[in-house]
Amino acid sequence: MTGLDGLVDLDALTGWLHTEGLGSGPVLDATLLTGGTQNILVRFSIDDQVHVLRRPPRNPRPASWPTLLREARVLGVLTDQPVPSPAWHATCEDESVLGAPFFLMEAIDGxxxxxxxxxxxxxxxxxxxxxxxxxxxxxxxxxxxxxxxxxxxxxxxxxxxxxxxxxxxxxxxxxxxxxxxxxxxxxxxxxxxxxxxxxxxxxxxxxxxxxxxxxxxxxxxxxxxxxxxxxxxxxxxxxxxxxxxxxxxxxxxxxxxxxxxxxxxxxxxxxxxxxxxxxxxxxxxxxxxxxxxxxxxxxxxxxxxxxxxxxxxxxxxxxxxxxxxxxxxxxxxxxxxxxxxxxxxxxxxx
Structure with missing residues (x-):
């Protein structure tokens, strides 16, 4: 297993991205982002496309998984609206990929x-x-x-x-x-x-x-x-x-x-x-x-x-x-x- 302190299995992520048609090359420049106190954020690129992955924490709360999927849903709705928010890219509800659901969103310069x-x-x-x-x-x-x-x-x-x-x-x-x-x-x-x-x-x-x-x-x-x-x-x-x-x-x-x-x-x-x-x-x-x-x-x-x-x-x-x-x-x-x-x-x- 490759990853970031065991938080994200990059091999499994790469396989999922390939299967979903979200890239064909390797995952590059995976970096754990700081700033939050709960969920895990990882910035990475694949085929020159930059994503930020968001998944629940290592010790999730009981509502962490459904809450994360709700967040992905609202970001998807807001993607084309006049509200400053990261564009939604993709969601994985299959917990077997990374051990928990996750979604991908735009990397914001700020x-x-x-x-x-x-x-x-x-x-x-x-x-x-x-x-x-x-x-x-x-x-x-x-x-x-x-x-x-x-x-x-x-x-x-x-x-x-x-x-x-x-x-x-x-x-x-x-x-x-x-x-x-x-x-x-x-x-x-x-x-x-x-x-x-x-x-x-x-x-x-x-x-x-x-x-x-x-x-x-x-x-x-x-x-x-x-x-x-x-x-x-x-x-x-x-x-x-x-x-x-x-x-x-x-x-x-x-x-x-x-x-x-x-x-x-x-x-x-x-x-x-x-x-x-x-x-x-x-x-x-x-x-x-x-x-x-x-x-x-x-x-x-x-x-x-x-x-x-x-x-x-x-x-x-x-x-x-x-x-x-x-x-x-x-x-x-x-x-x-x-x-x-x-x-x-x-x-x-x-």
Whole structure:
């Protein structure tokens, strides 16, 4: 077996590519990509065509395989749409090839802000300011798509989406008690946040495609323009309330009010000159017909949900199912998000 620390069998991959008519030569320049904390990404070329392979982690979660296939499906739908995302190339559902399903997508030329910021951006505040504005343009464009016309009518359960959120994620948090070595009592009591959210559920919403994990660390930016080159990591995508993406982005965007959360994109956060939360919300509103007046609720929900998601990674790290250092870092983010939820409840998002 050849591969990358046993993560991808390149001989098996080559055979599959040949069988599927996706190349006839050898797989070249296979490189494990960094930046994510869960799924495995490998960039490679075959017959001068460059692909990025995405597969579940070595120790997958119970939902890892179907979630990956959902991600491939939504990327396929978005390939020809005006939303910056990697073009889908192919999917393999046969787990016998690499031990798990996987898909291939376009390799995007861009930089990952969580890994470092180019010198040009450090020198020019206008480019840093443009980054956030371009990001909200991306989710505004996503929210404008007709998911039914795109064949995604069965991709989620939009009815009752806001009403289901607190119960769904409270149960998720409670499930972490099953992870060996994890102490549920070490996480703050989130019942005051739950009660606040339950009391303020929006009376109505218009369903659309939701990315589900929209923050700067899931974006690739152009090396020169400040624009988003691609939105990555669509594994939490669904059909629901697209305003949650806006709440998610403003609650994770670097801010003096949330230094611990801002640490996720360290160098970008310390450089300054970024669009403010108020500017992001105003920019989205100017490009969407959705009502953003209840953004405080979406911001609190985003903190609540993302905090619980990240705590799940920490619980898995306690059980030895992922890197402990990564788990500890994500735990710091989870605790900061709980604190920020209380701040938003008391003072508002902006």
């Amino acid at each position: 930089f990952h802000a969580a890994s470092g910021v180019p010198e040009l951006y450090l020198e020019r505040a206008d480019l840093r300011h443009r980054m956030g504005l371009s990001a909200v343009e991306g989710i505004a464009a996503l929210a404008a798509l007709d998911y039914e016309d795109l064949g995604l009518a069965d991709f989620g359960k939009p009815d009752g989406f806001p009403e289901r959120q607190v119960g769904r994620w409270t149960r998720e948090l409670e499930s972490y008690a099953d992870q060996d070595g994890y102490d549920p009592a070490s996480f703050p009591d989130v019942s005051p946040i739950s009660a606040w959210l339950e009391a303020g559920i929006p009376a109505s919403f218009r369903p659309g495609i939701v990315h589900g994990d929209f923050h700067a660390a899931n974006l690739l930016f152009s090396h020169t323009s400040g624009d988003v080159a691609a939105i990555l990591d669509w594994e939490m995508a669904t059909i629901g309330d697209p305003l949650l993406d806006l709440g998610w982005f403003v609650c994770t965007w670097p801010s003096d009010r949330a230094p611990a959360v801002s640490a996720a994109v360290g160098q970008l956060a310390t450089a300054g000159g970024l669009a403010t939360r108020a500017e992001l919300i105003e920019h989205y509103a100017a490009r969407s017909d959705r009502d953003v007046s209840n953004i405080d609720w979406y911001g609190v929900l985003a903190c609540f949900k993302l905090g619980i998601v990240l705590e799940g990674s920490y619980a898995r790290a306690c059980a030895g199912k992922m890197d402990r250092g990564v788990g500890e870092f994500l735990r710091t983010m989870a605790l900061a998000l709980v604190e920020q939820a209380h701040l938003f409840m008391d003072e508002g998002v902006v």
